[in-house]
Amino acid sequence: MTIAYAVQAKRRTKNILENMMESEDLTFEDLTEELQILESDQTDRLNSTNRLVQEDRFIWQWPQCIDDTCSNWIDTPKKVAIAYDEGCLTDPSKNGGKKYLDGDGSLSYPLDRGTQYKNKKKCTWTIKSGSPTLGIKIKFNDVDLEYDKYCGMDKIHVYRNNAKTFGGRTNKYLTRIGRICGGQNGSPEKFRHSFNDGSNKLVKYDDGTCPVRPNGKKSFCKQEAFDKYYETEADEITIVFESDQSGTGLGFELNWKMYPIQPKFVKNYATMDLAEFVAAIKTAMTDPAYGYIRNSFVICGWKNGQPRKCQPNQIKVRKQRAEDRACEIAMWMEDQFRNIINFKHCAPHDISDENKLEIQNLIENKMPGDTYAIKNAIRLQYKVITDSITCSNFQHRHVYTVSQSVIRAIYGGPDKKFAEAERAIRQNRDSIRKAERQERKSKRRQSKRE
DSSP: OOHHHHHHHHHHHHHHHHHHHTOTTOOHHHHHHHHHHHHHHHHHHHHHHSSOOOTTOSSOSSOOOSSTTOTTTSOSHHHHHHHHHHTSSOOGGGTTTOSSEESSEEEEESSSTTSOOOSSOEEEEEEEOSSTTEEEEEEEEEEEOOOOTTOOSSEEEEEESOGGGOOTTTTTTOOEEEEEEOOOSOSSGGGTTOOEETTSOSOEEOOSOSOOOTTSOOOOOEEBTTTBOEEOSOSEEEEEEEOOSSOOOOEEEEEEEEEEOOOOOOOOGGGOOHHHHHHHHHHHHHOTTTOTTTTSOOOOOEETTEEOOOOHHHHHHHHHHHHHHHHHHHHHHHHHHHTTTTOGGGOBOOOOHHHHHHHHHHHHHOOTTOTTHHHHHHHHHHHHHHHHBOOOHHHHHHHHHHHHHHHHHHHSSOOHHHHHHHHHHHHHHHHHHHHHHHHHHHHHHHHHHO
């Protein structure tokens, strides 16, 4: 083991353990187990590539593209013509004038499957289903790229949506599907002919044909997107291929098909009523097609002004709690609509044009994983409830409390601005009611005098 490797491994171990020590429910057994995992992980990294491979080593771990054609790399007419000839971009002249792929089909690079790709290449393809009710599922028939545990050398990036939502190193919008490499007849032995997802997004599974391990437990020898189709839950995906300065392979071949999905919310906002508004907010916050809550960045409280990191099980529990509470608000509003005859004092009224525009902006312009998307949705939902449904303070207070629990589950604390908005809305409503009561009293007094 080299000195440089030992120093970097020690630094990484120190950082991880420091983060773990900040956790309040940490035990000595947890620390011991984490140390064993770290030691095994570092050894595996060294043995697999004969050098330390960190997550941001070698070329970038995310596509350095500003649009779907990666025009910041393929930036001259000559480069574009070469990319078209090599199949590195979708040629509109051969694709009905479209710069994207659609329908069921296949994609391979290089075009001649018997040749090797070149070094320092960057290619990009966009696939669209053309319908909000059709999703795209993918399956790699063949992959022959340089192997690396984290796919830090030659790689295939697969993302939902387009280049605007790649999200950089941190995968800000959580649209990454996988980072693929491997499949070569190289060293080490256990990775020959393998399909590797360096981002660990695609899941391995057992279909009943996998051999049993020596200890009697199941082995997971099958891989999503390779042994079976992976359903992306998106009507648009982007694929980027990158090769570094050394080492080549035979490239890859990918098949895709369309399959039915639940469509995103599409509505003429100008004529939206309250029932449709409830459906829009509920869809935006809990539907996988939007994923506002599922793609959110969960914070497990705060310490010294810094957010605390969450364990995976905590993230799952918090997101599930937030989704449940968001659905609770929607169910409450649906009850008001069903009981409109019996509870006329809670009768829904029209939504203002201002709120309709805010709903349209939320649904159409906010990206999944946007830090403020959930807060904006909850605030808007509460604002429309208080503006449109005339109920008691107790009922409004219930909705406010549930809304705060959604934000607290995701962001680790209440929303101060939310409380200010709630107080302002309540004061405004009370002042209007007071003015109405005084006006009725004055009319009664005037009628008595007459």
